[in-house]
Amino acid sequence: MNARGPCRWNGDSKNQEGGRTMKxxxxxxxxxxxxxxxxxxxLWILWTPGAAxxxxxxxxxxxxxxxxxxIDVVYGASLHDQKVTEAPSFxxxxxxxxxxxxxxxxxxxxxxxxxxxxxTYDRNYTYIGVRGFSRPSDxxxxxxxxxxxxxxxxxxxxxAYVGTEAVIDVEQIDRVEIIRGPSSSLYGTSAFFAVVxxxxxxxxxxxxLQFSGLGASYGTxxxxxxxxxxxxxxxxxxxxxxxxxxxxxxxxxxxxxxxLNNNGVFENGDDDRYFRIFSTTTFKDFTxxxxxxxxxxxIPTGAFDTPFNDADARTLDERSYLDLRYERAxxxxxxxxxxxxxxxxxxxxxxxxxxPYPTILLYREHSWGTWYGTEAKLTLKTTKTQTLTTGxxxxxxxxxxxxxxxxxxxxxxxxxxxxxxxxxxxxQDEILLSKRLSFNxxxxxxxxxxxxxxxxxxxAIICNPVEQTTLKFIxxxxxxxxxxxxxxxxxxxxxxxxxxxxxxxEVVVEQYARGNxxxxxxxxxxxxxxxxxxNTTTNLFENLxxxxxxxxxxxxxxxxxxxxxxxxxxxxxxxxxxxTDRLLTNSPRHLAKLNADFPIKGERLSAGVExxxxxxxxxxxxxxxxxxxxxxxxLLSRQxxxxxxxxxxxxxxxxxxxxxxxxxxxxxxxxxxxxxxxxLKLTWGF
Amino acid sequence: MTGAxxxxxxxxxxxxxxxxxxxxxxxxxxxxxxxxxxxEATFVIGVVDDELLARALDQAVRGKVVDGRAFExxxxxxxxxxxxxxxxxLGSSETSRLAGLLxxxxxxxxxxxxxxRGFTRLGGMINFIMQDRRLRFEINPDAAERAGLRxxxxxxxxxTIVRDASPGEDGR
Numbered sequence: 001m002n003a004r005g006p007c008r009w010n011g012d013s014k015n016q017e018g019g020r021t022m023k024x025x026x027x028x029x030x031x032x033x034x035x036x037x038x039x040x041x042x043l044w045i046l047w048t049p050g051a052a053x054x055x056x057x058x059x060x061x062x063x064x065x066x067x068x069x070x071i072d073v074v075y076g077a078s079l080h081d082q083k084v085t086e087a088p089s090f091x092x093x094x095x096x097x098x099x100x101x102x103x104x105x106x107x108x109x110x111x112x113x114x115x116x117x118x119x120t121y122d123r124n125y126t127y128i129g130v131r132g133f134s135r136p137s138d139x140x141x142x143x144x145x146x147x148x149x150x151x152x153x154x155x156x157x158x159x160a161y162v163g164t165e166a167v168i169d170v171e172q173i174d175r176v177e178i179i180r181g182p183s184s185s186l187y188g189t190s191a192f193f194a195v196v197x198x199x200x201x202x203x204x205x206x207x208x209l210q211f212s213g214l215g216a217s218y219g220t221x222x223x224x225x226x227x228x229x230x231x232x233x234x235x236x237x238x239x240x241x242x243x244x245x246x247x248x249x250x251x252x253x254x255x256x257x258x259x260l261n262n263n264g265v266f267e268n269g270d271d272d273r274y275f276r277i278f279s280t281t282t283f284k285d286f287t288x289x290x291x292x293x294x295x296x297x298x299i300p301t302g303a304f305d306t307p308f309n310d311a312d313a314r315t316l317d318e319r320s321y322l323d324l325r326y327e328r329a330x331x332x333x334x335x336x337x338x339x340x341x342x343x344x345x346x347x348x349x350x351x352x353x354x355x356p357y358p359t360i361l362l363y364r365e366h367s368w369g370t371w372y373g374t375e376a377k378l379t380l381k382t383t384k385t386q387t388l389t390t391g392x393x394x395x396x397x398x399x400x401x402x403x404x405x406x407x408x409x410x411x412x413x414x415x416x417x418x419x420x421x422x423x424x425x426x427x428q429d430e431i432l433l434s435k436r437l438s439f440n441x442x443x444x445x446x447x448x449x450x451x452x453x454x455x456x457x458x459x460a461i462i463c464n465p466v467e468q469t470t471l472k473f474i475x476x477x478x479x480x481x482x483x484x485x486x487x488x489x490x491x492x493x494x495x496x497x498x499x500x501x502x503x504x505x506e507v508v509v510e511q512y513a514r515g516n517x518x519x520x521x522x523x524x525x526x527x528x529x530x531x532x533x534x535n536t537t538t539n540l541f542e543n544l545x546x547x548x549x550x551x552x553x554x555x556x557x558x559x560x561x562x563x564x565x566x567x568x569x570x571x572x573x574x575x576x577x578x579x580t581d582r583l584l585t586n587s588p589r590h591l592a593k594l595n596a597d598f599p600i601k602g603e604r605l606s607a608g609v610e611x612x613x614x615x616x617x618x619x620x621x622x623x624x625x626x627x628x629x630x631x632x633x634x635l636l637s638r639q640x641x642x643x644x645x646x647x648x649x650x651x652x653x654x655x656x657x658x659x660x661x662x663x664x665x666x667x668x669x670x671x672x673x674x675x676x677x678x679x680l681k682l683t684w685g686f
Numbered sequence: 687m688t689g690a691x692x693x694x695x696x697x698x699x700x701x702x703x704x705x706x707x708x709x710x711x712x713x714x715x716x717x718x719x720x721x722x723x724x725x726e727a728t729f730v731i732g733v734v735d736d737e738l739l740a741r742a743l744d745q746a747v748r749g750k751v752v753d754g755r756a757f758e759x760x761x762x763x764x765x766x767x768x769x770x771x772x773x774x775x776l777g778s779s780e781t782s783r784l785a786g787l788l789x790x791x792x793x794x795x796x797x798x799x800x801x802x803r804g805f806t807r808l809g810g811m812i813n814f815i816m817q818d819r820r821l822r823f824e825i826n827p828d829a830a831e832r833a834g835l836r837x838x839x840x841x842x843x844x845x846t847i848v849r850d851a852s853p854g855e856d857g858r
Contacts, residue, residue: 060706061746065844068710069820071703516698559698561777563737599737602761603744 088440088460088474090115090508090522090553092178096201099170101597101608103634103649103679107145107162110176111196115520115553115569117178118591118614119162120660122671123251123270124299124315126163130180130193131524132549132575132587135531136620136663142192142480142500144183148200148280148289149337150323153190154345155397156369158483160190164272165295167319169224169242171212172278174201181504181524182478185442185458188393188424189481192502200280200289203228203236207643207685217677218270219247239279246272249674251300253308255667261308269300269311285328292320303665310352312362318346335379345369350407362407367485368417370399385432394423402489418488422448422481428458437463446479450487454479454499472508477501486532486541494540502528516559523552526575546578563599563606568592583618586661588627590615608634619661625670628658643686649679697742703821704814705742708773708799711812712752714841718834721772721795722755729755730770732762732796734787736777743775765790773797776810784808795834806848811835815846824848 056071057063092114094104104110108119108126120127120134128140135142141158144151147168153160161167176198183191206228213223226240248270257264274295281288296316302308321343329335349365377391401417426444433439440460447453456477463471482497506524513519530543551573559565571591575584583589592613599606613629634649652675659670708731722729729752733740740761747757760771765787768774772795776787779802788798788809798810805813806826811833813824824846830837 059746060702061709061750063706065707065710065714065841068703068706069822069844071699072820559738561736561738563741602737602740 088442088458088462088472088476089179089181089183090472090506090520091180092555093175094178095175096173096205098595098597098608099173100638100645100647101606101634101636102595102610103608103632103636103647103651103681104170105679106164106170107166107168107176107196107198110170110173111162111178112612113593113595113610114178115555115593116180116551116571116573116591117194118588118612120586121163121673122303122660122663122666123301124297124303125161125165128160128162128194128196129586131526131551131553131571132573132584132589133193133526133528133547134586136586136661137665141190141483144187144189144191144195145198146187146195147198147291148287148323149197149325149339150289150321150341151187151373152319154319154343154369155371155395156345156347156367156400156402156483157485158190158480159345160196161295161317161319162196164244164246164274165293165297165317167276167291167293168198168200168278169240169276171224171226171242172200172240174199174205180522181474181506182456182458182476182502184446184454184456184478185444185476186426186428188426188444188446189422189454189479189499192478192480192500200278201238203230203238203280203282206238210683210685212681212683214679214681216246216679218249218674220679221245233283235281235283237279237281239277241275241277243275244273246270248272248298248300251672253301253668253672255669256302256308261302264308266300266302266309267311269298269309269313271298271311272296285326287323287325287327289323289325290321292318294318301662301666301668301671304351305353306351307354307360310360312350312352312360314350316346316348318344320344333381337375337377339375340372341374342372343370364405364407366401366403366405367489368399368401369397369484371395371397387430389428389430390426392423392425394421396421397484400484400488402485416489418484420449420484422446422450436465437461446481448481450484451482451498454481454501456501468512470508470510472506472510474504474506474508476504476506478504482532482541490541492534492539492541494542497532497541498530498543500528500530500532500543502526518555518557520555520557521553523550525550547575547584548578549573549575551575563597563602565595565597567595585618585620586625588614588617590627603638605635605637608632608636610634617661619669620664621669623669625659625661628656630654630656630658643684645683647679647681647683649681650676651679652676697738697745700821701738701742702746704739704801705746707814707821707823708743708775709746709750709757711773711797711799711841714838715797715830716836716838717772717797718795721834723770725754727755728758729772730758730760732760732768732771732774734762734765734768734774734776734778735783736775737761739775739777768794768796771796773799776800776802776805778802781808784810793833797830797833797835807850811837812845813848822846826850 094110111117111128112119116131118129120129127134128143139157139159143160145153145160152167179195183195187195208228210226215221222244224242228238230236251266253264276293278291298311299313306313321341323341326338347367351363352360353363355361373395375393380388382388397420399417404414405412424444424446428442431439442458445455456479458476461473479499479501481499486497487493487495504526506522508522511519526549528547531545532541533544535542535544553571555569557567575587594611596609610632611629615627616624619625631653632651633653634647636647638645640646655676659672662668662671731743740759743759750757762768768791774796776784778784781804784802785808799812800810801814806824809829811826811830815822815824825842826848827837828850
């Protein structure tokens with residue numbers, strides 16, 4: 001991940017700073033081996049909300065009429081629906097259907113479409129922002145990304161990738177549940193601003209064999225093949241492989257507009273390529289998931305003081321995991337989920353530097369993260385009115401290895417590996433006091449070998465004063481553990497860091513009306529403490545910043561009988577530094593979204609229209625990245641011929657020029673985003 | 687709790703349940719042989735004015751076979767196009783439109799199903815009604831008889847019966 005090293009090691013300061021880091025790079029005491037098996041035996045039980053829900057089969061036609069007549073159709077209640085809306089939070093769900101209808105290419109596209117969210121692209125990585133908070137270059141470590149419950153954030157930078165660097169193809173996604181606010185009381189570290197829970201498609205929903213190919217602007221071909229089979233033995237398998245390549249654009253930056261820097265034009269450096277393999281095998285109560293992804297991207301901005309227009313500046317990110325899950329309802333009242341996993345992350349960054357001008361030497365940064373973990377979760381419906389969830393989690397960071405090397409020729413400059421472990425224990429109690437009132441109480445303690453412990457609560461009162469209205473009052477807490485990078489390897493590493501913490505207060509109102517009309521409103525106050533920032537005097541990471549954020553979200557959704565669907569939202573917020581009272585950088589005061597899905601001819605032809613607005617954002621230099629509105633249009637035909645679907649998208653339909661704020665690693669104060677661009681996609685399945 | 691289901695890619699539960707009802711009705715209604723072109727002809731369900739129900743039906747009947755017949759869901763603009771249908775769902779709740787639609791297929795062997803106050807008294811055969819958040823249905827056996835359809839007693843037992851002359855009970 002990129003160049004947390006280069007910003008330190010560039011130019012003359014390289015050697016002396018390297019020395020300092022070596023001093024910090026003591027190996028931590030290995031954990032007592034005896035502790036492992038015990039914890040490894042512990043099982044992780046996932047949230048099984050079935051107890052409270054209507055248990056309905058996938059295929060309702062198999063039910064006799066009498067049972068159909070007994071279904072409560074107003075409160076539609078498949079298992080996951082219950083989970084989402086009973087969650088003590090303001091939750092959004094984006095489905096496979098919407099991903100297709102709006103032409104979403106990446107998880108970043110998905111997230112950008114929901115209330116309060118925005119993204120920032122520095123032409124290398126994509127960063128998530130929510131409710132006015134997007135920390136520059138945080139690699140999304142303040143968001144928890146889960147795929148089928150498996151934690152994606154790595155053990156080195158805590159990163160959760162959502163752009164082309166993400167682990168998963170959006171075509172594999174059944175739905176994305178976005179749970180705003182802190183959820184550390186359930187999930188531990190990184191469940192800070194939001195939990196993004198990706199649920200992948202079931203075998204039965206996929207064709208036996210599917211091919212997909214696309215062509216897009218900037219010289220972009222991509223293809224995907226997926227298989228889905230259920231065998232007589234009861235084993236069901238789905239697997240997919242995909243590859244993507246984009247030539248990218250020539251980019252102009254006025255900050256480099258001089259003859260020495262090719263007059264500000266960066267050529268041949270915006271290339272982007274990835275491949276991904278993803279498979280899930282299910283047998284009885286067991287599920288094995290395997291994922292592998294690799295993405296390589298040129299850095300076309302001269303970031304980290306690399307020579308401008310040098311295409312050798314690039315990053316590679318590889319992420320893989322193997323996850324074994326056992327999930328079972330032991331009885332009507334008891335659900336069990338256990339998980340065992342092994343994960344890997346690898347990052348390589350190539351950074352050419354003048355040493356001295358005009359000689360260019362290539363430096364290479366590596367980070368390896370390897371870890372395994374186990375989790376167990378038990379859900380007990382102790383009485384008719386009480387559901388108790390308890391779980392334990394343990395992770396062993398087998399390897400957190402960092403290397404910085406002068407490639408040609410050059411000795412090893414820095415090479416160090418360490419390991420650590422962490423664990424968590426939590427309990428959540430849902431108490432149904434009456435038909436109209438319930439409590440949700442949660443508490444989790446996490447213990448880290450690195451910094452110690454953190455305990456985080458959540459208390460929510462959920463009431464339904466009348467049938468179609470839900471009110472949620474939520475008090476929550478979260479923490480983000482300092483990463484091994486911040487503690488030991490970063491240019492500003494400081495092994496004395498404490499976790500960042502926050503406490504939040506939120507009220508959510510959900511109102512349903514006849515005719516598939518829904519209104520959701522939320523008002524919140526976040527108090528964030530001890531954010532890790534560089535102290536300009538000591539040049540070290542310290543728990544410096546305290547931030548206060550308040551705002552409101554409002555979302556309306558209406559589905560018409562004709563199939564026309566409309567969703568619109570607006571977020572107003574203010575996020576200020578407690579000490580300086582200044583607005584945070586990259587924090588739009590106002591966000592607005594509109595999504596409209598027009599069925600023109602049933603499944604034959606539909607149009608998805610999307611408009612996203614963000615108001616101006618303060619940049620690092622104290623200027624403004626102007627506000628913008630961008631529209632996207634996707635036309636989709638699902639029945640062009642049997643099994644064949646085609647979609648055509650225009651992104652940034654009106655060719656709006658807009659830019660995202662740059663980070664401290666960029667000379668550019670803002671980085672321009674893509675203009676109007678196209679994609680044509682064909683999918684054939686049978 | 688509808689928050690999520692309102693956003694789900696499958697139609698809201700109400701439509702899925704209605705689709706399941708429609709599929710079930712097939713087993714409890716007897717069509718005259720002349721209603722089908724031949725023994726292998728598919729069973730065609732027409733849908734007017736309700737895209738969500740059409741989507742729910744698409745999912746519900748996928749791969750299903752009853753009495754050797756596969757299913758097909760057709761989206762229709764008008765009842766005139768209902769010639770090859772054995773079952774027709776009318777999504778409109780406007781009395782004038784419903785009356786017109788029903789009139790144009792009167793005495794065809796098509797099982798008409800609706801979801802509107804007064805549907806059965808306008809000549810519709812089965813009408814969904816919502817009671818206590820659950821779906822019930824009323825049946826006008828006279829209308830079915832006129833079209834040459836035989837509705838089994840089991841289905842009639844579960845339904846509220848509305849006779850042509852009776853005041854009916856289709857309130858919600």
